[in-house]
Each structure stands twice: as structure tokens, then as C-alpha cells.
Amino acid sequence: MWRATVLTLFPEMFPGPLGVSLAGRGLAAGVWALEARDIRDSATDRHRSVDDTPAGGGPGMVLRADVLAAAIDAVDAQSDRPRLVMSPRGRPLTQARVAELAAGPGPLIVCGRFEGIDQRVIDARQLEEVSIGDYVLSGGEIAAMALIDACVRLLPGVMGKLESSTDESFSAGLLEYPQYTRPQLFEGRPIPEILVSGDHAKVAAWRQSEAEALTQARRPDLWAARPAAKGPAKGESRKTPKNATDG
Ligand code: ADE
Numbered sequence: 001m002w003r004a005t006v007l008t009l010f011p012e013m014f015p016g017p018l019g020v021s022l023a024g025r026g027l028a029a030g031v032w033a034l035e036a037r038d039i040r041d042s043a044t045d046r047h048r049s050v051d052d053t054p055a056g057g058g059p060g061m062v063l064r065a066d067v068l069a070a071a072i073d074a075v076d077a078q079s080d081r082p083r084l085v086m087s088p089r090g091r092p093l094t095q096a097r098v099a100e101l102a103a104g105p106g107p108l109i110v111c112g113r114f115e116g117i118d119q120r121v122i123d124a125r126q127l128e129e130v131s132i133g134d135y136v137l138s139g140g141e142i143a144a145m146a147l148i149d150a151c152v153r154l155l156p157g158v159m160g161k162l163e164s165s166t167d168e169s170f171s172a173g174l175l176e177y178p179q180y181t182r183p184q185l186f187e188g189r190p191i192p193e194i195l196v197s198g199d200h201a202k203v204a205a206w207r208q209s210e211a212e213a214l215t216q217a218r219r220p221d222l223w224a225a226r227p228a229a230k231g232p233a234k235g236e237s238r239k240t241p242k243n244a245t246d247g
Helices: 021-028 065-076 095-103 119-124 141-152 161-171 200-218 220-225
Strands: 002-008 032-038 083-092 108-111 128-131
Touching: 002 065, 002 141, 021 032, 021 141, 032 065, 065 108, 065 119, 083 141, 095 141, 095 161, 108 141, 128 141, 200 220
Parallel strands: 002 032, 002 108, 083 108, 083 128
Antiparallel strands: none
């Protein structure tokens, strides 16, 4: 079973939002497992201290290498699971990395707090630093939840294939086209004519061009890097996503 193990100073934050909706139903159904472990349980002194002042001076506190290493080793001694640490310094998380993580046994995720964690434990335990965006959260827990949520929704049995097409569109390097539903007229704004025409080919072409326009305008980086730029021509049919086996 796919399992996320989270090392945190705030295990009570979990499952939190992962306990409701799609992820929560999967968790309750045993499709995946979540283990939140308290780093403080690996402290060795009588004050159970986990952090100390930064070597060289400066503000804040740094998570101790020995305590965190002991917490990692207690989980992970002989496992080949990916070991991640959530950090704004990390490589930005992508849907491609999410898909890899979802396809594996599930990660061990260290959540940083304070000013950071001792670099030696990152090196010695070969932690992969992962960022969820260029902004600073007060700790790695919410970032870990975002990563886990993104993985869990790809697990077989968590979501149907309809929704998976969204990932496919994102993986193809485009933002999603706009969606509409009833009422037909909302505050004087009608649903675009084409979408109520019943012409499926025209609908598909309209969605493709909306997605392209949106991506060009909002994400020139994605637009420049999109696989479609080198791969299949516009309008060509796309492959079915690997995980779309559970209807
Ligand atoms: N911890 C604090 N900020 C973060 C971010 N942007 N991504 C991942 N982990 C973090």
C-alpha cells in the first residue's frame, strides 16, 4: 500500500485536510496510509530539545542533525523510499515528480520548522529538498500536505478517469480551459455558444485554443517548455493516462 510517513514537530496537524474529501475517502478505504511521527520522540536530553542556535550566529533556531537523523533512522533504516524535506530552497515540485512519487512506495517527508535544519542531516541522509512555490510558509507541514494530496489523487481507486484528464492536460504543458455549467445565463453572461452547440469536434478545438491562449498569457515558461511544442501537432489525440484504470 502507498504510504506517506511525515516527520514533524506538529503531528497533530495530520491528517487535517487529507482526512476529508477524495484523499480522506481513500485513506478510510485503505487505498493509502499516513503516518505522522513526532520528531521530538527522538530527542535524547531530558528537556526533549530538538533545536539549537545557528552556528555562526544569526536569528532563530536550527533543527538538530542528531535528533532528526535518529527520527529518520527509526522509520527508514533499510528502506528505499524517497526521502524528502519540504523547503523553499528545494527544487520546485512538478506534476511529473508527483506522478513518479505516486507510482512508488510513497515518500518519507521531513517537515522543517525554525530557520532550517542542520545541513549535515540533509547530506548524510540524502534528503531531496522540495519546494511548493516561491513563497515562505511557517513550516513544511502544509507543503507536505499539498505534495501528499497531489500524489494520492493519482493512486488507482482514489479518483475516476474523468478527472484524470485534467492531469493529462497539465502534463501536456497547458493550463486547463475554462468550464461552465448551468444556468445558461448568469448575470447577463451566457455560456459560450460553441459549448452548447453539441458539436464535439468544435468543442474540443475551442477548449484547446482557450488552453493555449491562457497558457501563453499566464505561463510563458510552461508555454515555451510544453511537450506539444516538440511532440504531436495541435488537435492530435493524446494518450490515456496510466492511472485512469478505475472508473
Ligand atoms: N517550507 C516553507 N516554505 C516552503 C515552501 N514554499 N515549499 C516547501 N516547503 C516550505
